[in-house]
Amino acid sequence: MPRIDLHKLIHELTKEREIPGTSLGHVKHSYRYHPTTQGWFFFLLTFMIMIAATTSGHNLLYLLVCVFLGVFIVMGNMAVMNLRSLRATRELPMEIYADTPIPVEIRVINPREVMDSFSIRLREIPNRDNSVEGEVFLPLVEKGKEASKEYWLKVSRRGWHELHGLEMQTRFPFGFWERSRTILSQTTLLAFPRIFHTWREAKATLMLDGEFSGRRIGKGDELLNFRNYEAGDPIRWIHWKNTAKTDRLTVALFHHPENRQAIVTLRTRYPKWEGSSFEEHVEEAISWAATATVRLLEKGVAVGYRDETSQIPPASGENHKRRILTHLALVEIGWRDETEQPHAMERRSESRDIIYIEATPTGVRIDSGIHEIDLAGGAHA
Template identity: 30%
Template sequence: MPPAGRADAAAGAARGSLGAALAGLTTRGRSFLAAGVAAAGCSYVLGQEDLLRVGLLLTLLPLVCVIVLHRTRHRVTGSRRLTPARVPATAEARVSLRVDNVSRLTTGLLMLQDRVPYALGPRPRFVVDRVEPGGRREVSYRVRSGLRGCYPLGPLELRLTDPFGMCELTRAFSAQDTLTVVPRVDALPPVRLGGTAAGHGDGRHRSLALAGEDDVIPRGYRHGDDLRRVHWRSTARHGELMVRREEQPQQAQCTVLLDTRGTAYPGAGPGAPFEWAVSGAASAAVHLLERGFAVRLLTDTGSSLPGPDGAGGSAHGPAETAGLMLDALALIDHSEGSGLSPALDALHTSGEGLLVAFLGELDEQQTAVVARMRRRSGTAVAFVMDAASWAGPAARGTAAGQGAGERLRVLREAGWTALPVAPGAALPDLWRLAASPDGRAAGARDGTAGGRS
């Protein structure tokens, strides 16, 4: 995502209709106007000329203020700078507002108000003293959200008042900015998931990514080819010189599966299990991208994020791909699906590689579907939400809690490294546990591994 820019807008302070200016009378101005009309009426009834003069003064003062403020042509420009434009949940962003007076007249007292969503806090208001011709004023405020998403900021509203406080006019700038709140990303330990088993797992893919393998299909000899790469057996078969192809580095493949089914996650809010799963998927994707993996982010609907190819192809670097994925995860919501079969079908086309899944509550049917996903992957790690623990201590001894343990056992028998996720669990601890040789036994023994005190 590009860095936060500066959006400018201009507002002519006195180009509205006179009726709109009259509607801008403050409580003081309306009181003066009402008192003046009442005094003029009383002077007519009582025949007091002095009271009529007082009534005319009280009536004309707010009207003159309205006309002067309406006719005064203040030209003010406003700009907003958002730093940074993308922040993780619970982190702060700084919003800087700048007002420039580009007219030849000194402005009156200004009040700035920026529109922000309720999730970011109350609307910030600032009172700015008179701005001289060519002068500027700068103010700033901070916003923070515990919920991921895209939040619009603006438009900026500018309120002008006369020196007596009789009239107040509001002008709005047209420029807006967007604050993107992405899921929290935890730093994961650099461990090898799945151990060092030959033929599968992280270790084998990493070695391929670093060293590569010769293409077994030879090609015809070309002028300048190194004779040491001549493939003599193919040369004898074809009757001409054949050489081995140059090494073709193979990038390690990984799929991060995020279960977004609404029926699989209880509760809502920053501490809900679905938010933990989204944050976990973001952390795993960023971590694996930094380690050189080609990461595909897949959901239960079978669609890849952020686009059809999941990462924008090889046209983006790891940092850009991570940014695209985080932006997509900032807006992801529960799906209407009830099964994981679309994700299983999508995995059929991804080939073998590391598979990391963040799953909600599983029934027997969906457990069988997840178990079949393991056949398409060399190493598979699943972080399964422990619905009984999230529901409360009373639900841990129920049939639902015992059924969750049985489903984890089914996944482990299918070759998964399946770990339950309890409230307060820390993904770095679970990640390290998944990479340990006794990770399965440890996961079965302690479903709250990595929980914070």
């Protein structure tokens, strides 16, 4: 009879397994298996009954110890079987904002044909600085089917983040054993700056007054031109004052909102200040710059961006929004000596189509024009 190397066998049973085919990319599965606090109390109770049975010699106590140990072992095996062969998939959203919960759909597939899975908990594996949070609980995953549920993924700051994967846990059936499987999958995601619900003004408005450019016709409030009335034009389009002046029916054409342009100007170089509160104000200023960008684009305003080292010309659309937000997510704050002359960008511009944002030792200062654009609706987070 061939000899069995026990150490080699244990190593083969406990080593990390690679399971391809999940949508989490190239993943590695590692396992953990240990009693819970309730399990240790149950085991301690069994041990005390075993001591009582040994000292007293009662067969009923021996029988009770055997039943308890059998239940303890069976529950451990059921916890192992509960996670066996389960696969998890998830889809990350295209836009993630700092300090803002984002719904992420996760699907758990049970390919087994015999046993359902119960009480499955999945959570994001914490990264180095604990900047990523997310957890979901699935009470049942039927055999041969899949279960899906949304959970809230939250990142604490802007910039790049590493997602190490998911941890799948179960304490089925009675919570005496915890079986967990770590699905390792290295993924990076970019978190945009936080978007505030409303503008910081008391009436939740953003002040802007810029010159219109372009000839696109829309439903704005600023007059673009007149033309002769044509069959099919609504009666409300008729400009009666100009009709009386020219002695012919004319209709008024108005500027499209995208004909308005604005520049979001962010100060990124400051004299060195002591303390962490100023850095918090700088991050808040970056968030206000992102908020102004998103709100103006939602209102149809062509938005540009400028700081001491970068300039993005005004444009509109989702791709342009992501371009500005990506720059704001990765922008680095520079520090200068007190003797260094301020950059020309740091001085307030007299142009009314510029929203100027800078951090101060006491908070954030924002200067804009005098034309109100309501930003109360369409908040992201």
